[in-house]
Amino acid sequence: MEYVRFGRSSLRVSRIGLGAMGIGSPSWRKWILEENEARPILRTAVEAGINLIDTCDFYSSGASETVLGNALWDYASRDEIVLATKLGNPMSRHANARGYSRKHVISAVDASLARLKTDYIDLLQTHIWQPDTDLEELVVAFDDLVTSGKVRYVGATTMPAWAFVHCVSLAKQMGRTPFASMQCEYNICHREAERELLPFCREYDIAIVPFSPLARGFLCADRRKAANHTVRHESDDYTLKHYHRPGDFMAQKRVAQIAEKHGVEPAQIALAWALRQPGITSPIFGATKAEHVTSAVAALNARLDDDDNRVLIDTYETRPLDVRTH
Numbered sequence: 001m002e003y004v005r006f007g008r009s010s011l012r013v014s015r016i017g018l019g020a021m022g023i024g025s026p027s028w029r030k031w032i033l034e035e036n037e038a039r040p041i042l043r044t045a046v047e048a049g050i051n052l053i054d055t056c057d058f059y060s061s062g063a064s065e066t067v068l069g070n071a072l073w074d075y076a077s078r079d080e081i082v083l084a085t086k087l088g089n090p091m092s093r094h095a096n097a098r099g100y101s102r103k104h105v106i107s108a109v110d111a112s113l114a115r116l117k118t119d120y121i122d123l124l125q126t127h128i129w130q131p132d133t134d135l136e137e138l139v140v141a142f143d144d145l146v147t148s149g150k151v152r153y154v155g156a157t158t159m160p161a162w163a164f165v166h167c168v169s170l171a172k173q174m175g176r177t178p179f180a181s182m183q184c185e186y187n188i189c190h191r192e193a194e195r196e197l198l199p200f201c202r203e204y205d206i207a208i209v210p211f212s213p214l215a216r217g218f219l220c221a222d223r224r225k226a227a228n229h230t231v232r233h234e235s236d237d238y239t240l241k242h243y244h245r246p247g248d249f250m251a252q253k254r255v256a257q258i259a260e261k262h263g264v265e266p267a268q269i270a271l272a273w274a275l276r277q278p279g280i281t282s283p284i285f286g287a288t289k290a291e292h293v294t295s296a297v298a299a300l301n302a303r304l305d306d307d308d309n310r311v312l313i314d315t316y317e318t319r320p321l322d323v324r325t326h
Contacts, residue, residue, distance in 0.1 A: 001049025002300060004281060006082075007180050007207030009153065011122075013082050015275065016296055017052030017209060018045045019284040023067050024060025031232040032060055033288055035067045042068075044290040046075040048297045052082045054183075054209070054284050056127055057112050058089035069117035084123035084209075085112050086157055086183075088130060100126060100133045105141040109150055125155040125183055135167050136174075143176035155181030155207070161196035168204065179206065183284065186210035188219060188255065188273055188312050189248045192319055202279035213274035213283040218243040219255050220267045232288075247317030254315055258308050265295055272302035273312055 002015040022031060023038040033041070045053070053072065055064045065085060072081065087108040090098040098104060112121065124145060126138070145151040156164055156179050164182060171178040182201050184193045190212070201208050214220055216239045217232060232239075252266075255273075259266040274283045285296045304312075 001297070003051075006153070006281060007201075008205040009180055009207075011082065011153065013052040013207075013282050014050045015282055015300055016050060016271070017054050017084075017282045017284045018042075018050050018293070019211060019286045020053060020055035020064045020068060021059050022286045022288050023055075024063035028060040028063065029232075029236075031230070031236075031288060035071055038067055039071050039074075040290040041287050041293055042072055043075045044293040045287075046072075046081075048293060050293070050297075051076075051080055052084065052209075052282055052284075054084040054086075054123075054211075055116075056086035056089070057091060057108055057115075058086070058127060062091070062111070062115055065112055065115035069115050073117065078118060082122045083116065083118065084125060084155075085116070085121055086125040086127035087112070088127035099130045100138040100141070102137055102141040105138070106145070109145055113150065120150055120152060122152045123155055123181065124151040124153070125157045125181070126159060127157050129159050129163070133163075135163060136170055139167055139170045139174070139176050143171070146177045153177075153180045155179050155183060155209075157183040157211075158185065161200060164197065165200060168206075181207035181209055181281070183209045183211055185212050186274060186277075186280075186283075187213050187215045188251045188270060188315070189215045189243055189245075190319070191313075191316055198277075198279055207281040208279050209282050209284055210274060210280060211284045213285055214267055214270045215239075215243050215248070218248065219252050219270040220265075222249070222252060222256070224249075245317055247315050251312065251315040254311050258304070258311065261308075262302065264298070264302055267292075267295055268299035268302050269304070269308075271296055271299040272304055273309070275299070276304055276309065 003012040006013050024032050026032045096103050142154040186193050255266045255269050259269045287293050
């Protein structure tokens, strides 16, 4: 396994990270794995040297964190894992059970620590964007959690570029802990982050940990064919809404062709493409089988040439300017 610096910090993370959205409770999403099914995946990841594990309090309504707390420490010491989680999505029905008020941020972290069975979170990130957020309150609350020792680093996810830039600026002005990372959707079919977010992160040496490098599995196979249907694809409305454009299917076709040329799996080509892009620190991939982890690790050895890269990027269809999709 290769390890790289986490942006400007001296922290080192594995070149790929394991996302735990698929771990938790199938009552939340049909494709989610319970603890007994998740354990082989976690063990395979740890044994392969993956040290960045990313989850969220919202995943399976907290069950993803609970499963990690129950299982992960059987395979790894706390010190060797860079554990990341997120907050911001609704965790209850009352008005303050979501968003980025100081009240919710601190309460959410305490709840995550209990579920994860740990004394600290390595990387605390915002999750879904809330347009009415008081950014100064957010920056101060995150910094106070670092000062308290409950959190080591802070970052953001799916935040509009203007808000992210403002948060970084506020932290600098107030002498507070700056965001060390940006986790944004980024893959061959979804490249809106290239407009503003990625250039800013590269300029200021902020870690980029993209999620969905395989486009939620869309790039792994032609899902129009019944033989390639999966439970997730059939029930994930996000994939159907955002990854069924003509250009997306052309990208999937080109991925398959290049995979055949190199004698590897399409998923490895999609991941290798993300790894090849400037400034990318550690793409976060999901796995529902241990072999998915093995495949992702093998993608580290896949080498796309300039022609491969050009063929892939030429398929791209831009998306409308919208803060929800970057």
